[in-house]
Amino acid sequence: MLIVQKFGGSSVADVGRIRNVAGIIAESYLLGNETVVVLSAQGDTTDELLEKAAEINPAPSKRELDMLLATGEQQSIALMAMCLEGMGLPVVSLTGWQVGVRTDANYGTARIRRVDTERLRRELDKKRIVLVAGFQGVNKFDDYTTLGRGGSDTTAVALAAALHADRCQIFTDVEGVYTADPRKVPGARKLEEITYDEMLELASMGAQVLMNRSVQLAKRYGVELEVLSSLVRAPGTKVKEVTKNMEEMKVTGIAKDDKVARLTAVGVPDRPGSAFKVLNAVSRAGINVDMIIQADTTASTNDMSFTVAEADADAAYKALTDRQAAIGFDHVTVDKSIAKVSVVGAGMMSSVGIASLVFEALNDEHINIQMINSSEVKISCVIDAASADRAVAAIHRKFFET
Amino acid sequence: MLIVQKFGGSSVADVGRIRNVAGIIAESYLLGNETVVVLSAQGDTTDELLEKAAEINPAPSKRELDMLLATGEQQSIALMAMCLEGMGLPVVSLTGWQVGVRTDANYGTARIRRVDTERLRRELDKKRIVLVAGFQGVNKFDDYTTLGRGGSDTTAVALAAALHADRCQIFTDVEGVYTADPRKVPGARKLEEITYDEMLELASMGAQVLMNRSVQLAKRYGVELEVLSSLVRAPGTKVKEVTKNMEEMKVTGIAKDDKVARLTAVGVPDRPGSAFKVLNAVSRAGINVDMIIQADTTASTNDMSFTVAEADADAAYKALTDRQAAIGFDHVTVDKSIAKVSVVGAGMMSSVGIASLVFEALNDEHINIQMINSSEVKISCVIDAASADRAVAAIHRKFFET
Numbered sequence: 001m002l003i004v005q006k007f008g009g010s011s012v013a014d015v016g017r018i019r020n021v022a023g024i025i026a027e028s029y030l031l032g033n034e035t036v037v038v039l040s041a042q043g044d045t046t047d048e049l050l051e052k053a054a055e056i057n058p059a060p061s062k063r064e065l066d067m068l069l070a071t072g073e074q075q076s077i078a079l080m081a082m083c084l085e086g087m088g089l090p091v092v093s094l095t096g097w098q099v100g101v102r103t104d105a106n107y108g109t110a111r112i113r114r115v116d117t118e119r120l121r122r123e124l125d126k127k128r129i130v131l132v133a134g135f136q137g138v139n140k141f142d143d144y145t146t147l148g149r150g151g152s153d154t155t156a157v158a159l160a161a162a163l164h165a166d167r168c169q170i171f172t173d174v175e176g177v178y179t180a181d182p183r184k185v186p187g188a189r190k191l192e193e194i195t196y197d198e199m200l201e202l203a204s205m206g207a208q209v210l211m212n213r214s215v216q217l218a219k220r221y222g223v224e225l226e227v228l229s230s231l232v233r234a235p236g237t238k239v240k241e242v243t244k245n246m247e248e249m250k251v252t253g254i255a256k257d258d259k260v261a262r263l264t265a266v267g268v269p270d271r272p273g274s275a276f277k278v279l280n281a282v283s284r285a286g287i288n289v290d291m292i293i294q295a296d297t298t299a300s301t302n303d304m305s306f307t308v309a310e311a312d313a314d315a316a317y318k319a320l321t322d323r324q325a326a327i328g329f330d331h332v333t334v335d336k337s338i339a340k341v342s343v344v345g346a347g348m349m350s351s352v353g354i355a356s357l358v359f360e361a362l363n364d365e366h367i368n369i370q371m372i373n374s375s376e377v378k379i380s381c382v383i384d385a386a387s388a389d390r391a392v393a394a395i396h397r398k399f400f401e402t
Numbered sequence: 403m404l405i406v407q408k409f410g411g412s413s414v415a416d417v418g419r420i421r422n423v424a425g426i427i428a429e430s431y432l433l434g435n436e437t438v439v440v441l442s443a444q445g446d447t448t449d450e451l452l453e454k455a456a457e458i459n460p461a462p463s464k465r466e467l468d469m470l471l472a473t474g475e476q477q478s479i480a481l482m483a484m485c486l487e488g489m490g491l492p493v494v495s496l497t498g499w500q501v502g503v504r505t506d507a508n509y510g511t512a513r514i515r516r517v518d519t520e521r522l523r524r525e526l527d528k529k530r531i532v533l534v535a536g537f538q539g540v541n542k543f544d545d546y547t548t549l550g551r552g553g554s555d556t557t558a559v560a561l562a563a564a565l566h567a568d569r570c571q572i573f574t575d576v577e578g579v580y581t582a583d584p585r586k587v588p589g590a591r592k593l594e595e596i597t598y599d600e601m602l603e604l605a606s607m608g609a610q611v612l613m614n615r616s617v618q619l620a621k622r623y624g625v626e627l628e629v630l631s632s633l634v635r636a637p638g639t640k641v642k643e644v645t646k647n648m649e650e651m652k653v654t655g656i657a658k659d660d661k662v663a664r665l666t667a668v669g670v671p672d673r674p675g676s677a678f679k680v681l682n683a684v685s686r687a688g689i690n691v692d693m694i695i696q697a698d699t700t701a702s703t704n705d706m707s708f709t710v711a712e713a714d715a716d717a718a719y720k721a722l723t724d725r726q727a728a729i730g731f732d733h734v735t736v737d738k739s740i741a742k743v744s745v746v747g748a749g750m751m752s753s754v755g756i757a758s759l760v761f762e763a764l765n766d767e768h769i770n771i772q773m774i775n776s777s778e779v780k781i782s783c784v785i786d787a788a789s790a791d792r793a794v795a796a797i798h799r800k801f802f803e804t
Contacts, residue, residue, distance in 0.1 A: 015457050049477070053484055055417050060484035067495050068480035071473035075451070078470035082455055082462035093469050097499070098544055119544075142500055142521075 001166040002124075003028055006038040006134065006156035010173050011230040012076050013043030021230055022083040024171070025129060029089060034124045036163065038134040038156040039080060041072025062107030063143060066136075070096070070144045073133035073152070080131050092123050093131040096144070101137035101155065103145045110137060110145035112154065115162035132159065150211025157214045161221035168223050170210060171230040176237035177202065177209055180254040180396045184389050187401045191252060192235070193243035198252045201344040201378045215239065243346075250354060251345035251399045256388050258339040260290070261313035262370070264305040265320060267330030277327045278304050278320065285319035287312045291340075291373040291382060301330070305371065307382060310336055338370065339388035342380040343395060355379055361394040403568040404526075405430055408440040408536065408558035412575055413632040414478050415445030423632055424485040426573070427531060431491060436526045438565065440536040440558040441482060443474025464509035465545060468538075472498070472546045475535035475554070482533050494525050495533040498546070503539035503557065505547045512539060512547035514556065517564035534561065552613025559616045563623035570625050572612060573632040578639035579604065579611055582656040582798045586791050589803045593654060594637070595645035600654045603746040603780045617641065645748075652756060653747035653801045656794050660741035660787050662692070663715035664772070666707040667722060669700075669732030679729045680706050680722065687721035689714045693742075693775040693784060703732070707773065709784060712738055740772065741790035744782040745797060757781055763796040 005028065007021050029035045049068050053060050077093035084091040100116025123130045134152025139145050147154050153170055160168035174182075175190055177199065182188040194202075196219035203212045209227055218225050218239065228236025263282075268274050275294060282289055292306045308316050313334055320332045348354050358379055362369060367390065371382035383391055407430065409423050431437045451470050455462050479495035486493040502518025525532045536554025541547050549556050555572055562570035576584075577592055579601065584590040596604075598621035605614045611629055620627050620641065630638025665684075670676050677696060684691055694708045710718050715736055722734045750756050760781055764771060769792065773784035785793055 018458060052477075052481065056420060056481055057484040057488035059488075061487055064480045064483040064487065064495060067483070067497075068477055071476050071480075074473050074476075075454075075470055078466045078473075079454065079458055081466040081469070082459040085463055085466065086459035086461075093466060095469075095546075144497075 001032075002034040002036070002163055004036045004038065004156050004160040004163070004165045004168045005171060006152055006169065007040070007171045007230055008152065008173070009040040009043050009045070011171055012039055012080065017230075018080055018083050021171075022080060022087060024230060025080075025084065026087055026089060029129050036120065036124070036130045036132060036159055036165070037080070038132045038152055038159065039073060039076040040134050040152040041069075042076050042079075045072040045075070066107045066110075066144050066146045069146050070133070070136045073135050077131040077133050084129060084131075089129060090127060091129040091131060093133075094119065094123070095133045096136035096155075097138040097142070099132050099159070101158070103137035103139055103147070105139040105141065105143075105145070107143075107145055109148040110139065112137060112147070112158045115158050117162050120159070120163060150213055153211055153214035154217060157217045157221070157223050157225070160223045161217070165223070167226060168218070169226045169228060169236075170214075171228055172209060173229065173231065174209060174227075175229040175232055175234055176227050177239070178253065179251075179400050180392050181256065184256075185254075185393050185396045187396060189400060191237045193238045193240065194252055195243055195346050196239060196241060197377050198344050198346050199239045201342065201375075202253050202255050210239070250348055251343055253344050254392050254396050254399070255342050255344065256339055256392050257342070258385050258388055259310045260307050260338060260340050260382075261310045261316075261334060261336040262305055262307050262338050262382065263313065263316055263320065264303055264333045264335075265327075265329045266303050266333060267301045268304050269328050270300050270302055274302075274327065274329075275304060277323070278329070279306070281319050281323040281327065282306070282308070282316050285315055287316050287319070291371050291380065293371045304329075307338070307340065307371070337385045338382050339385040339391075340380050340382050341388060341391045341395065342378050343399070344378045346377050348377060348379070357398050358395055361398045362391055365390055365394045367391050367394075403434075404436040404438070404565055406438045406440065406558050406562040406565070406567045406570045407573060408554055408571065409442070409573045409632055410554065410575070411442040411445050411447070413573055414441055414482065419632075420482055420485050423573075424482060424489060426632060427482075427486065428489055428491055431531050438522065438526070438532045438534060438561055438567070439482070440534045440554055440561065441475060441478040442536050442554040443471075444478050444481075447474040447477070468509045468512075468546050468548045471548050472535070472538045475537050479533040479535050486531060486533075491531060492529060493531040493533060495535075496521065496525070497535045498538035498557075499540040499544070501534050501561070503560070505539035505541055505549070507541040507543065507545075507547070509545075509547055511550040512541065514539060514549070514560045517560050519564050522561070522565060552615055555613055555616035556619060559619045559623070559625050559627070562625045563619070567625070569628060570620070571628045571630060571638075572616075573630055574611060575631065575633065576611060576629075577631040577634055577636055578629050579641075580655065581653075581802050582794050583658065586658075587656075587795050587798050589798060591802060593639045595640045595642060596654055597645055597748045598641060598643060599779050600746050600748050601641045603744065603777075604655050604657050612641070652750055653745055655746050656798050656801070657744050657746065658741055658790050658794050659744070660790055661712045662709050662740060662742050662784075663712045663718075663736060663738040664707055664709050664740050664784065665715065665718055665722065666705055666735045666737075667729075667731045668705050668735060669703040670706050671730045672702050672704055676704075676729065676731075677706060679725070680731070681708070683721050683725040683729065684708070684710070684718050687717055689718050689721070693773050693782065695773045706731075709740070709742065709773070739787045740784050741787040741793075742782050742784050743790055743793045743797065744780050745801070746780045748779050750779060750781070759800050760797055763800045764793055767792055767796045769793050769796075 103110035505512035
């Protein structure tokens with residue numbers, strides 16, 4: 001089998017962890033698998049490099065930042081190679097350009113255009129373990145680029161797709177994907193399997209196991225992912241197109257996202273196009289709007305509320321107030337003390353009663369629902385942030401613990 | 403003018419020093435020069451990376467070590483680029499492979515085969531300051547290599563040669579090349595100019611200003627070097643083929659090397675080939691022998707002494723004793739408490755009386771000369787290490803302070 005394994009920064013943070021990961025890699029190789037391993041920078045290396053940069057220039061160019069950051073993963077692969085060499089195993093480490101990870105020129109958030117597999121295949125044919133620096137590539141100018149948040153996951157999925165790997169294992173510090181955050185909900189259960197779409201909804205809802213981008217890539221190329229722990233030897237969660245339990249299991253998981261904010265434009269004129277103008281002002285500032293609600297307040301005006309990522313709240317506020325006179329609303333309010341709780345499941349919409357169970361759970365706990373949104377695979381409710389953990393636990397009990 | 407500047411690790415050790423160096427670079431650029439800058443890794447970075455490696459594997463492959471070490475210079479150039487960006491200057495940083503520094507495959511001690519100047523020229527044509535990671539290149543397999551000690555100097559000279567630079571400035575923490583070590587000899591004078599050959603002798607005699615390798619390269623390609631301080635703005639020392647003072651100035655400098663050891667094979671049979679066998683035993687162990695002296699002791703045997711680098715003394719001892727029976731000498735003694743004091747000057751041999759002045763100086767100080775060696779441009783004396791500084795000062799007084 002050809003297996004791509006990916007280990008994050010905390011999995012290689014120190015010598016002890018590097019040795020632990022080397023053991024996992026060695027096991028895969030010694031079982032006869034062609035083994036390609038993608039590594040992130042050690043522990044806090046990336047943050048330390050960013051601090052160093054900020055000390056010299058608070059606003060460096062992204063090109064030079066990528067030049068700096070790319071060294072973190074390069075150090076990881078060299079150190080891991082040395083560890084595997086010490087175990088007597090044949091190994092070679094390769095940076096993004098050596099592997100042929102070709103990206104566009106968007107420094108800091110580059111997208112992979114192509115992976116040349118020639119060097120990879122050559123090294124695998126020599127029966128070597130191949131260690132690859134994640135998170136990085138080179139653009140058409142032969143300049144270093146980095147892939148942004150979750151970039152190493154993306155590298156792993158892209159390599160798995162290019163090599164037609166049999167498996168792509170994403171090792172993390174959790175044992176898999178759970179029905180809810182196991183640190184908060186004691187009854188949370190590890191899922192054996194989950195579909196790409198469910199995973200995408202859970203990821204975007206704040207379950208920080210896999211970044212959306214790598215799941216999307218895996219879905220597009222049909223790469224079967226497995227999320228598992230680098231510390232506990234146990235089967236993880238498989239992420240794939242169709243899961244065997246799809247018919248029985250209507251709800252897959254409950255997720256919470258408290259990094260959201262709600263903005264309300266108060267007194268928007270009740271004229272065609274007003275709502276568009278409000279949302280357009282925000283979109284043009286490059287900010288994604290998530291949930292939207294509009295309420296009639298007087299005969300001639302409406303209040304219009306929408307949610308954005310908390311980090312974008314101030315920029316959205318500015319974008320709106322800049323256009324206040326042109327659009328003609330009264331004022332804008334911002335509420336950062338909210339959270340979005342979501343119930344995710346591929347078979348959800350074909351089934352009745354899911355929404356009412358959610359509402360019942362929240363009602364039992366006297367939690368007020370401020371906004372509601374639903375798609376084919378999820379129902380999301382915006383509630384007071386202080387009630388969020390209680391809400392997740394209550395919903396989880398309704399679906400999984402009765 | 404096209405100027406190549408090189409700054410060592412201590413010159414970029416922290417933010418303050420980076421800013422200082424950025425000022426020097428900016429000055430060159432703003433005077434209208436095409437400016438290419440070669441940087442080493444910051445301060446102790448390379449040693450720290452070596453320690454990290456040793457913790458994981460005491461004997462890692464040189465390939466992976468080079469992969470690890472190459473990150474140090476990459477960080478330096480990125481940080482310096484950010485600093486120059488902060489000053490509003492156009493700048494681009496390039497690693498060894500981006501510049502096209504092509505080397506042989508001797509990891510850890512690679513030799514430069516070729517420098518592709520295409521990218522460099524392109525960046526210079528865009529009126530950018532070009533920062534280059536020193537000490538590194540790539541071999542024909544596209545794997546990272548490092549150039550060994552003094553590698554960044556070598557990179558600078560190689561770039562200057564390839565670009566036909568008008569100047570190659572090597573910035574260090576000293577103000578230039580002195581007639582003797584200024585920390586030890588208060589009367590030491592900075593030399594305005596010195597020939598390549600004199601510099602080579604001074605360097606190999608322990609004046610740690612420039613590594614021999616980069617001086618040899620500069621000589622071969624006629625690259626005029628200037629050694630100067632990154633901390634004190636003052637003209638440094640020019641290293642070139644012919645110096646204007648050559649006729650007048652017979653002696654250029656006095657150097658001391660106390661990292662030497664003397665081995666003596668006692669009771670070597672007085673037969674043809676015996677001396678060869680002794681030296682051959684040492685050479686075959688890969689050890690360079692420097693000064694050699696043979697003394698008749700009895701009618702049938704000689705004592706044979708020679709010097710080697712102190713780091714090689716134990717290996718030379720072992721190589722000799724292993725061949726003791728075959729060669730037939732009595733025993734070997736090792737003396738590590740010696741030093742070599744050398745007087746260097748291109749016009750020396752054509753002039754009479756230099757040697758006698760040296761002997762007179764040592765005699766005045768009651769310092770015993772154990773061995774003597776001379777070449778076209780130097781006279782070296784082996785003496786007791788404890789007397790070395792006193793010897794240098796005495797010889798310096800004879801030639802420069804009277």
